[in-house]
Amino acid sequence: MVLYPIQVKRTLAPGVRLYEISAPLVARKAQPGQFVIVRVNETGERIPLTIADYDRKMGTITMVVQEIGFTTKTLAKMEVGDALLDFIGPLGNPSELRDSGTVVCIGGGVGCAPLYPQVRALSQKGVNVITIVGARSAEHLILTRELGRYSNQLHIATDDGSQGRKGFVTDILKDLIEQGTPIDQVIAIGPMIMMKVVTGVTKQYNLPTMISLNSLMVDGTGMCGSCRVTVGGVTKFACVDGPEFDAHQVDFDEQMKRAAVYRDQEAKALARLDCGCRNGH
Known part of the structure; x- marks a missing residue:
């Protein structure tokens, strides 16, 4: 084996x-x-x-x-x-990355991890990479040094202001847009609510935006349908059609509801883990 x-x-x-x-x-x-x-x-x-x-x-x-x-x-x-x-x-499908221009890469929490190989690949292609990372506080920031190594600009936002700007990644994104920074694409990976809010901003300015959906999955090959997501009014499977999608076409509200479907079962499983039990006993 x-x-x-x-x-x-x-x-x-x-x-x-x-x-x-x-x-x-x-x-x-x-x-x-x-x-x-x-x-x-x-x-x-x-x-x-x-x-x-x-x-x-x-x-x-x-x-x-x-x-x-x-x-x-x-x-x-x-x-x-x-x-x-x-x-x-x-x-899943590899990221479709630009070969030129300016891309703003936004990572929230552990979303900075899957963002990292994209930032590196974009940099190696010669793309101007502006990276924005966010977390609750400085101690929750991850991979900032690695991301900074491949970014032309690195911006940090923390909810409590313990490092970088006090506020959210969208505050920095709005500043960049209002300053007239030429942006050809935005990539956002992180909590669903963060990606939804980023998408709300980029829609206002008609900025192409890609997000990554690490949805509920079972088999990962498109057979079970547990990772379905509505994109542009059409049902897609995150495992075989994604995991990256055009953010402006994603039904975020549906995704957020589906993410909570198994919350009760997860709580019971964690309780069994804490007590060292199996099969609910």
């Missing part, structure tokens, strides 16, 4: 960890914007995690994981040398 050992594990922020997983076949084909489906053990659920980086030579995939659910908290208890049971990918 092929297993996928953890090579590196480190903490980036409270409740947020970076993992480098040995998965040579996945690393060989991975591209910015794609994701993997992970199953920690035989009793675990399947969850999608966007690829934060890849090293073809070392055969590793980097993931940044926020500990919010049963599987991510189970993963947090694993250490270097432990192995994941399933690691399927790369899945």
